[in-house]
Amino acid sequence: MSDTTTDTSTQTGDDQDLGAAGSQLSTAPVEDSPSPNLPSLGVIGWARWFWRQLTSMRVALLLLLLLSLAAIPGSLIPQTGINEAQVADFRERHDVLAPVYDKLGLFNVYSSVWFSAIYILLFVSLIGCIVPRTWQFVGQLRGRPPGAPRRLTRLPAHTTWRTSADPEEVREAALALLRKRRFRAHAVGDAVAAEKGYLRELGNLAFHLALIVMLIAFAWGQLFKSEGNKIVVEGDGFSNTLTQYDDFKSGNLFTNDDLEPFSFDVEEFTGTYERTGPNRGTPRTYETEVTYTEGADGEEKNAVIKVNKPLEIGDAKVYLVSHGYAPVVTVRDGKGEIVYQDAVPLLPLDNNVTSNGVVKVLDGYRNPQGKKEQLGFQAFFVPTFGGSASGTMLSQFPALDYPVLALNAYHGDLKADSGIPQSVYQMDKTKMREFKDADGELLKKLLTPGETMTLPGGAGSITFEKDIKEWAGFQVVQEPGGGWALGAALTAIGGLAASLFVQRRRVWVRAVRGDDGVTVVEMAGLGRSESAKVPEELGDLAGTLYERAPGVPDPEPDGTPEPDAAAPPQDPGTPRGSGTHDTTDTDSQAVPAEGAEQQ
Numbered sequence: 001m002s003d004t005t006t007d008t009s010t011q012t013g014d015d016q017d018l019g020a021a022g023s024q025l026s027t028a029p030v031e032d033s034p035s036p037n038l039p040s041l042g043v044i045g046w047a048r049w050f051w052r053q054l055t056s057m058r059v060a061l062l063l064l065l066l067l068s069l070a071a072i073p074g075s076l077i078p079q080t081g082i083n084e085a086q087v088a089d090f091r092e093r094h095d096v097l098a099p100v101y102d103k104l105g106l107f108n109v110y111s112s113v114w115f116s117a118i119y120i121l122l123f124v125s126l127i128g129c130i131v132p133r134t135w136q137f138v139g140q141l142r143g144r145p146p147g148a149p150r151r152l153t154r155l156p157a158h159t160t161w162r163t164s165a166d167p168e169e170v171r172e173a174a175l176a177l178l179r180k181r182r183f184r185a186h187a188v189g190d191a192v193a194a195e196k197g198y199l200r201e202l203g204n205l206a207f208h209l210a211l212i213v214m215l216i217a218f219a220w221g222q223l224f225k226s227e228g229n230k231i232v233v234e235g236d237g238f239s240n241t242l243t244q245y246d247d248f249k250s251g252n253l254f255t256n257d258d259l260e261p262f263s264f265d266v267e268e269f270t271g272t273y274e275r276t277g278p279n280r281g282t283p284r285t286y287e288t289e290v291t292y293t294e295g296a297d298g299e300e301k302n303a304v305i306k307v308n309k310p311l312e313i314g315d316a317k318v319y320l321v322s323h324g325y326a327p328v329v330t331v332r333d334g335k336g337e338i339v340y341q342d343a344v345p346l347l348p349l350d351n352n353v354t355s356n357g358v359v360k361v362l363d364g365y366r367n368p369q370g371k372k373e374q375l376g377f378q379a380f381f382v383p384t385f386g387g388s389a390s391g392t393m394l395s396q397f398p399a400l401d402y403p404v405l406a407l408n409a410y411h412g413d414l415k416a417d418s419g420i421p422q423s424v425y426q427m428d429k430t431k432m433r434e435f436k437d438a439d440g441e442l443l444k445k446l447l448t449p450g451e452t453m454t455l456p457g458g459a460g461s462i463t464f465e466k467d468i469k470e471w472a473g474f475q476v477v478q479e480p481g482g483g484w485a486l487g488a489a490l491t492a493i494g495g496l497a498a499s500l501f502v503q504r505r506r507v508w509v510r511a512v513r514g515d516d517g518v519t520v521v522e523m524a525g526l527g528r529s530e531s532a533k534v535p536e537e538l539g540d541l542a543g544t545l546y547e548r549a550p551g552v553p554d555p556e557p558d559g560t561p562e563p564d565a566a567a568p569p570q571d572p573g574t575p576r577g578s579g580t581h582d583t584t585d586t587d588s589q590a591v592p593a594e595g596a597e598q599q
Helices: 015-022 042-054 057-070 072-076 084-093 097-104 106-111 113-142 167-180 198-224 482-501 533-548
Strands: 003-005 157-163 184-188 191-196 226-233 237-239 247-250 262-273 283-294 301-306 311-313 316-332 338-343 355-361 374-382 404-412 432-434 444-447 452-455 460-478 505-513 519-527
Touching: 042 113, 057 072, 057 113, 072 106, 097 106, 106 113, 113 198, 157 533, 167 184, 167 191, 167 505, 167 519, 167 533, 198 482, 226 237, 226 316, 262 316, 262 460, 283 311, 283 316, 301 316, 316 355, 316 374, 338 355, 338 460, 404 452, 404 460, 444 452, 505 533, 519 533
Parallel strands: none
Antiparallel strands: 003 157, 157 519, 184 191, 191 505, 226 247, 226 460, 237 262, 262 283, 283 301, 311 316, 316 338, 316 460, 355 374, 374 404, 404 432, 404 444, 452 460, 505 519
16 A cells, blocks of 8 residues: 655644644744734833844845945946046036935945945844854754654655565665765654755855855955056056055055055057958057066066956056057257157047147246246147048057157146146146247147157257157056955855755654554655655655565455555556545555655
8 A cells, every 4th residue: 555645735734743843944033923912012122123123034135125226326426436527527517416416425325324324234134134043053953853743644745655674674774765865864763854955044044144244345345445547658667655646546444554565667568459340440469568576675577467467466456457659759948958858648539549638848948038937738649640631630540550749839837836736638728828830820730750840939849759659557456355255256156046946855754563563654755845856855765765665565454465466556656545544445556655746
């Protein structure tokens, strides 16, 4: 006689019959059902209630959603910590919205009070939710699977058969089988109790612990991060000190002592470009050869920095982010003496590296009258000039095929000594006067390498040298906690996968001797949630155990066995009855539980 079924209709109503076997298969807290006529909570009661709500999983998920929504304005609205120029431009164009955004902290979302409040509440909620569940899970690991309930046939998936093997032999075979299938199993009285799937709860806890680590890593990175940009011309160098940067920003807890000590020299920038086809002008090679040292007395090392392949020195990463040209110019006074000679980095305006900038002569120049004066030249540079027919100073290609430098000349006071910081790429013309040509217009000229523009009235000259250097723009980033954040993200993904695809389940095998002296074997399984996996696995286990403890025929009402009782079952997967032992069924062959998932 065999009986295999998955009777789920009685599962809820019979939880009391399961006893410890029906205890929770997870560490999720159980909410107490409200009872009538509760007294007032009081201060302590309300505090306890608030703590329970804050540390519940649904509040943690709600806070996580709010944090994601709160980060949206930081992506859509210019941020002061990222681009001050865009914020200033937004203020000029939106006179009404800008004051509102200031009051709401939308120009600095990630440092605002409301964003920090959500962040801290989420952090507290996750810790308050995870810590007790972790201790509870540790207690479950240290304990043993609960003993078998009194009536295994009331469980969602069960099977039973009669065998001639002794009960002790069946239990020993079941214990060995379950342990071989990586169940935690032990004998309890007349049954074997086993449990499997702890990885589900471990993954769940790992996922939420990883979220906490990610929050800490991101907060740590924002507080101690630094980011600076520097343009370095070929042949020049850079030392990682605050005064060397063109622009620099850092977290609130960052100090100058946190800068990684290193320096490097730019040996050569190499850039090649597609010359034909739809991708004409697209870089093929974009790299910079550098020589760097770590610390004050470090050994010199060579490295090549490429796009998305930074140079890593300690906690710092040096990225190659931009490129441009630095024409070498020589400025002479009216006596022919050199007062300025250097490579002048110019900022690119388009993909073909049309560039502009200024040449500033601050010291050493005297006008024809012998008075100290300053010179300024507005410069436009194209690496590939389109010729006079093009009509504009727009480059036709990013490589140095036909370089041309256009200059406008001024003299006077550049206001460099006013104490107000100035950009090296812009010129304050409020106290500058134009040099005039023979027609009384602004003096300007197009120069090719080696050509000179002479200033009127014996004021001197400026020469566009044949040596045209290139510069590379670097971004130096120090963001501690990045490795922790990456590790936590990978752990969270693995934990989430385990919590979704692993099921916690329990299996019991009871073997007792019946009234007629024949051993009755009962097997049942219970999962955390309804799933076809539990009855399928139970059927596989029952089939294997059935081979070691084969079935015997059920007795006829008169006590004699059926003549064909020893024949193998024709349809072992079809359950019969509602889960009770049927002594009047003519097909009494014991069967395994392959069909236990069927209703």
